[in-house]
Amino acid sequence: MGSACAVTSTANAINASFDPALPHDFARDIAPVAGLARIPLVLVVNNDLPVTSVADFIAYAKANPGKMSIASSGIGTSLHLSGELFKSLAGVQFTHVPHRGSAPGLTDVMSGQIHGMFDNVTSSFELVRAGKLRALGVTTRERSEILPDVPSIADTLAGYETSSFYGVGAPHDTPREIVDLLNREIAAALSDAEIKSRIAGLGAVPLHGNANAFGCMLTAETERWRKVVELSGIKKE
Incomplete structure (x- = not known):
C-alpha cells in the first residue's frame, strides 16, 4: 500500500x-x-459601507462600477472564486485584491482599505459578532447556525452556492x-x-x-x- x-x-x-x-x-x-x-463562507463588508443587505451591495456595486474592492486569501482560493461567481451571477464588477491569507484581508476590510470579502465563517464570525464587520449573506443555501440572523445569498441571488x-x-x-x-x-x-x-x-x-x-x-x-x-x-x- x-x-x-x-x-x-x-x-x-x-x-x-x-x-x-x-x-x-x-x-x-x-x-x-x-x-x-x-464550512459556509460569508460576505462581510466594512461598517462604513452604506449597505445592509446583499441586494444593497449589488445595487451599490452597479452604481459604482469598477470602484469596489474585494479581498481574498489568494488567487484560486474558494474565497476568491466565491467572489468571481458572485460577480458573474449578479452582473457586477469589483477589483479582486489577493492577500497572503484570510487575516490580512479581514484587517484591510475593517480598516476601510478594502470594501468587502468572502471569508470562511470560522475565521470571521467573531469579528461580525463583535461589530467589527457587517455580514450581508452566507454562501450556503442554509443559514449558518453560528450566524443565524444572516440570510443566504441565494435568497437574493438565485443559484448562488459555495x-x-x-x-x-x-x-x-x-x-x-x-x-x-x-x-x-x-x-x-x-x-x-x-x-x-x-x-x-x-x-x-x-x-x-x-x-x-x-x-x-x-x-x-x-x-x-x-x-x-x-x-x-x-x-x-
Whole structure:
C-alpha cells in the first residue's frame, strides 16, 4: 500500500481544473475515505459601507462600477472564486485584491482599505459578532447556525452556492476494507459530543456518510468548482 492518509479540501477540488499542470489526477489518484466538515463562507463588508443587505451591495456595486474592492486569501482560493461567481451571477464588477491569507484581508476590510470579502465563517464570525464587520449573506443555501440572523445569498441571488470542505483521502490502491475501517473510526470520532461541540463552535457543519458518499461529494465539488473556474476565466500562471 502507498503512503498514509491525508486531508483533502476545497483546494484539491479547485486545483483539479485551476492548475492542469499538476503531476497527479485528483479524482483518479485518491481513494475517498470520509468527510470531516463543510464550512459556509460569508460576505462581510466594512461598517462604513452604506449597505445592509446583499441586494444593497449589488445595487451599490452597479452604481459604482469598477470602484469596489474585494479581498481574498489568494488567487484560486474558494474565497476568491466565491467572489468571481458572485460577480458573474449578479452582473457586477469589483477589483479582486489577493492577500497572503484570510487575516490580512479581514484587517484591510475593517480598516476601510478594502470594501468587502468572502471569508470562511470560522475565521470571521467573531469579528461580525463583535461589530467589527457587517455580514450581508452566507454562501450556503442554509443559514449558518453560528450566524443565524444572516440570510443566504441565494435568497437574493438565485443559484448562488459555495462552501469550503475538509475530508480524508487515501492512496488510490488502498484496500477497501482499510478504507471502510477508517471511515467507521472517523464517523465515531465525529459523533463524540465534545468534538461535535467544537466543530459547531467554529461554525462548521460535520459531514457524515460512508466512503462512497464522500466520493460522490468530491466528484460534485470538483465539477462545481470547475464551472466556476471556467466562468472566471482565470488560469494558473
